[in-house]
Amino acid sequence: MKMKADDYLVYDAGTGKYKEDAEQAVRDDVEKHYWLNVGRAVLKDWRLYLMLIPMILVFLFWRYFPMYELLGCFKVDDSTLDVADQLYAGFSYFKDLFVGNSSLSTEFWAAFRNTFLLSFYGLCFGFPMPIIVALFFNEIRSNIVRSVFQVITYLPKFMSTVVMTSLVTMLVRQASPIAGMEMGVISRFLVELGLISQEVGNAGLLNDPGFFRAIYQISGIWEGAGYDSIVFFAAIIAISPTSYEAAQIDGAGKMAQMKYVVLPSILSTIVIMLINRIGSLLNVGYEKVLLLYNPNTYVTADVVSTFAQRYGIADGLVGIASAAEMLNNIVGMMLVIAANTIARKASDVSLY
């Protein structure tokens, strides 16, 4: 608290005397009784704070308490004890993961690489698709025809992950001579088109590590490209028709119109969605991987979450699994914050 005299006394030119500064006195009073005032405000608006309580409890119990459990990555595994009471293990689990010569370390780095690669390929192939679809939607002048296309292409989004992966599994299933079954129908098409050999098709595409990434991306596009185009399409139809007319009068062909009218208009939307996507680069949908992969494809399919699930939940090696997730989460958080900062600098739009 400030006690300097000049804070209190101001010179009054009218009377030629020093007098107390009323504002400063109030300010000091507020400072002195800060918590008292907080208490008064809370009491006055107690209903408002009561409304916050359920939300805070839900987040505390099931979002923040797990973060506390995450500290298990520094503690020796012991399921009988609380995290706080477990023996301190230091960075030994991290060491095992990062620099160990064991298969564990190799597996972890493969998982980390796969996490990054699956997202990165998603960025390269999955991200542009909705934009392209939206551009094509815009070309269709008839509302009815366009609506039909839209309804059909949004449809796959309404499947759950389980249904989607079940369908994928069935469509590229292996042939099983014992039960006398042929390979899945999509595999059959691919064999007929000469894209894959009969043997590969018979063995099942999901059992071949070489196909996992392709299946993951293609099923992602199948599921989301139509639906994700909504936001881009909304940006495109917001373009005023006069812009096109002006460009046409200037003699712009389709490509020039795309380049000088459409792209600049939807650029901000694209940038926001791109930044959003980069922010969640390490946030691969573990459910989809978990439902599609099997021991044959761990090499290309395993991501950090599924690695942690296998070791932590299935095998009970909590420390190792938590250490892996800790690393993944920290890198992921840095990406989100970086993406958000860039967004704020680049435009006035902040994502969160």
Add this chain to the structure above:
Amino acid sequence: MKRKLEVSELIFKILSYVFLTVFAICCLYPFLYAISAAISGREAVEYGQLVLFPKDLQFEAFANMFNNNMFWNSYTNTLFITFYGTLWAMGVAILGAYALSKKRLLFRKGFNFFLVFTMWFSAGLVPQYLNYLNTKEVFNAVGITDDKWLVVIAMGMAAMNIILLRNAFEGVPSEIEEAAIVDGATEFQVLSRVYIPMSKSTIATVALFFAISRWNGYFWARQMISNLNEHPLQVFIRLKLEEFQDPEAMTGWNEAYASDSVIYALIVCSIIPVLIIYPFIQKYFAKGVNMGGVKE
């Protein structure tokens, strides 16, 4: 004034029709195949004679499904989790979002950060799993032995949805609230009579988000629900798939329909209710995706 299309425009137009047609066929084909395969005869499905249209019609795969008590059980469980889960999540989210939308709330920035931080940093699967195990113990200790309640209460909250609601509430003009207060409305009345009616469409959209994530929920339900009879539909589908994917186990299969048909029938059954309500919810969905684009 009509003007003639330029050549490049014409080419682009043709290209877009071709592309969209191909894409739409790709989107639709797996569903059509699934329906066909569910109602085709065993030979046709197993020996790969099926391309699009069903062959040797049979409906026993569906009948098998409908006669299975576990199927109806899991359906009921999914409805239970979806209904109560959405209700609970919406209740918590609306109250919290309303408080957060008020400028006079003290430590507002702090509370917002408390929410947003969970979007930046999540503990991960294993710590969450351990946490849910602890919660389960607590629930059992107070006499809630039905694990569905664990799924309903402990899971599925999303900070993003609360932020969407908060933004909608912030858009309500404060004059209306002041008018209501002058008329003697309490805080809860202001919320229920002013704010909720004025942001109906956002509330519908967010409720839809919650409902969809509940309907689709699989992983945690499978991990945390120990009683097989309490499993939701998604878990049931997955378990059936795993059972039927084992070729050795399927050698003894001697029904008139293929074992694959059962899975396809199950897939069709789980999509149909979504398709029925799809036309009614579509506009909220489109709205939601646009809201998600720009936040705050």
